[in-house]
Amino acid sequence: MMKDNNIKLMSGNEAIGRGAIEAGISIAVSYPGTPSTDILEYLARNFEGPAQWVLNEKIALETAIGVSYTGKRAICSMKHVGVNVAADPLMTAAYLGIKGGLVLVVADDPGAYSSQNEQDTRFFASFAKLPCLEPSDAQEAKDLMLAAFELSEKMELPVILRTVTRVSHALSPVSVGEVRNQNALSLEKNPAKMLAVPSNVVRCHKALNKKQEELKVWARTSGLNKTAKNGQKKCIISCGIAFTYAKEFGKDYALLKIAAYPFDEKLIEDFVTGMDEVWVVEEGYPVIENIARKFSQNVKGKITGELSPEGELGPDALAKHLASGSKQNPAPASSDLPIRPPVMCPGCPHREFYKALKEAGPSFTAGDIGCYTLGAAPPLSAMDTCLCMGASISKAAGISSQGVKRVAAVLGDSTFLHSGIPALISAVYNNANILVVIMDNDSTAMTGHQPTPLTGITAKGEQGGKVSLEEICRACGVKSVEVVNSYEIAKNTELLKQKLESEGVNVVISRSPCVLLVGKKKK
Ligand SMILES: Cc1ncc(C[n+]2csc(CCOP(=O)(O)OP(=O)(O)O)c2C)c(N)n1
Incomplete structure (x- = not known):
């Protein structure tokens, strides 16, 4: 078999970093926080331009916005709770818009393995009225970074890429591509789009609201939200890492994968109509499930209690419901493993x-x-x-x-x-x-x-x-x-x-x- 030198084994976070390089970024900026830390670490090693740790997530995002004003592309990465710190610039950057592509990568931590809570960044994206893309493996993480930068410049909006621990840290093959040239420096004064003062706010908000419909059209035509349906009467709607579990354990089910938000709810309506059983399998809060429940009485998931609304959604949770009666051999339940709480090192x-x-x-x-x-x-x-x-x-x-x-x-x-x-x-x-x-x-x-x-x-x-x-x-x-x-x-x-x-x-x-x-x- 021929070896393809363009295929590399990468973690999701490395693939995100690689995607940013291929997209032609001019800066990477971050404050550390598991599970996002190694994105900047990868870029510090592999990107020739500035890759900076700054003092907190608000400073990270503001730095990236400054770079975007120069017409250049910027990646800003943080963990989910970092968005609380960066929320002030984020909410208003959505109103004003940006110039050079700006992608905010946020790593959520379902199960709170190294965090103070389990908040779901998709809510922040919809709160800020910003588009959000969600990869389910390392290859997609890289591909979606390229798509995110294109979308960001097309819509003149920051784009959020939401990853979760298992996408960020799991290794899988990634096809490495060409590196795009960086944008030219073009810092221009534009008070109407750079000053968040009362006289501009309502107009900017209106413009942001108008973009929502355009974003849904983009989500539809991008082909990122994919359906695999073949006359089945039972289906799974899924996203992110949960999609890989759904694929594995739900072989008899029709599948809808969501990777781009906001999407037209008609997508869900069309998919669930006529289905006797609708599983919604998502890491984090029941974002999609809440939409699915508008169109079907047969939804099963976190709200209905089949899946736990707290903690990580491991493959074993799905294997229990979806693979029953099949020949598949579910992985051992992670709950069978001994708990090893972190402790201070000897000599600390x-x-x-x-x-x-x-x-x-x-x-x-x-x-x-x-x-x-x-x-x-x-x-x-x-x-x-x-x-x-x-x-x-x-x-x-x-x-x-x-x-x-x-x-x-x-x-x-x-x-x-x-x-x-x-x-x-x-x-x-x-x-x-x-x-x-x-x-x-x-x-x-x-x-x-x-x-x-x-x-x-x-x-x-x-x-x-x-x-x-x-x-x-x-x-x-x-x-x-x-x-x-x-x-x-x-x-x-x-x-x-x-x-x-x-x-x-x-x-x-x-x-x-x-x-x-x-x-x-x-x-
Ligand atoms: C808002 C936010 N950002 C990032 C993190 C991730 N995080 C947890 S502790 C910590 C800093 C730890 O460094 P330090 O205060 O020097 O204590 P040390 O671990 O060195 O004892 C960070 C960045 C977090 N929990 N919340």
Whole structure:
């Protein structure tokens, strides 16, 4: 057999990166978050132009919008909860529109394997009135990236590409194609399309509403929403990774695959009419199922209770319903596997610092998201709440505003830069009495050791500008900023006891590199 050199084994995220390169992007910008992180990592290695980590998802999207204004193409990638942070520019960028193609890749995490919730980005797309494309494997992920950039420039809208964990991380063969030339630089002033001021808003909203019908026509004529029907009386409507399960276990069923939103609902109406059994199989919230229920009484899925509305929709869930009576041998149920909750690594500096914090005995510890969140579990039980990135300082300040004494906030260095800084300034401004612990382990450890501006190393491994955590804290108005070695438990206990009793906002920086990083450097 001849070997095709253009076929490569790639993960969905690598294929997304490759698709962006082939589409002729001029920048890739992101903030890390599983399951999206390796898109930027792939681009940092393989794309010759700028591939940047920035401090949070809002900055990532705004940077990409800036590049789009120059007429060039940009990819911005993030995890699903990142869209909450980027929602402000996203909602209004839809009104104003863009110039160079802009694709926002969002990786959802059904099952919340590494996330604080299971939200479904398709809702964000319809909320923002933006088109959304959804691949079911790595090849499609690459192909849809090319389609997304074309659509983005045609409609002058950001396009969302929604992937889920199993599409992002599963490997499959991908046919690698030619790289398109980048767009020419053409930055022009266009107040009517670049200024979100009241005099423009209603007109822009009207234009966005008008585009909705055009988007449905595009979805219909693109051929991405595909039907395979051959006189069956039972059918499956599916999308994304769930489509690959549907194909496997629903061999006797007519199939409708949705890959482009918004679509004309008539597509669903025509497909389900006359069907005795209509399965809607989708990862995430019942977006398509809600539409299907308008046209058929025979719908089965998450709302009707056959499929779980929470958690990941594994192949075993479908095998149970669709493959019964067939000769197929369903995969072992993932629920049969032992549960392995994540734990802090042996020698982790966070663990040692927590021993001192516990000993110092804060009345309440408002935590944040990172490796240090693992300190919430016994035996440390060193964290009492964790909500979303950057929330620790604000929650602690809120609690202290009610007269509660000895309140602590704990957050990591990357989290502090992501969204902790404004919270710290607010706490200082409002005379909060809190101890703020910043766990500085020289890295964004939880998502795989991405560098931060505190290290000064860029996504491409080059030297960038470097900033100082202590100086930021002092510039935020904090009078007491102490830096300690995370491993000096007795010394740290004494300091923390003293700081918990002190008035005002007190910052203690627990500084020691992540043990895994130390190991890597030694190698
Ligand atoms: C809005 C949002 N973006 C991204 C993430 C993914 N994420 C989880 S923790 C984390 C940062 C962890 O780094 P740091 O605060 O330095 O703590 P460490 O893991 O190094 O201890 C990130 C980016 C998230 N959960 N939410």
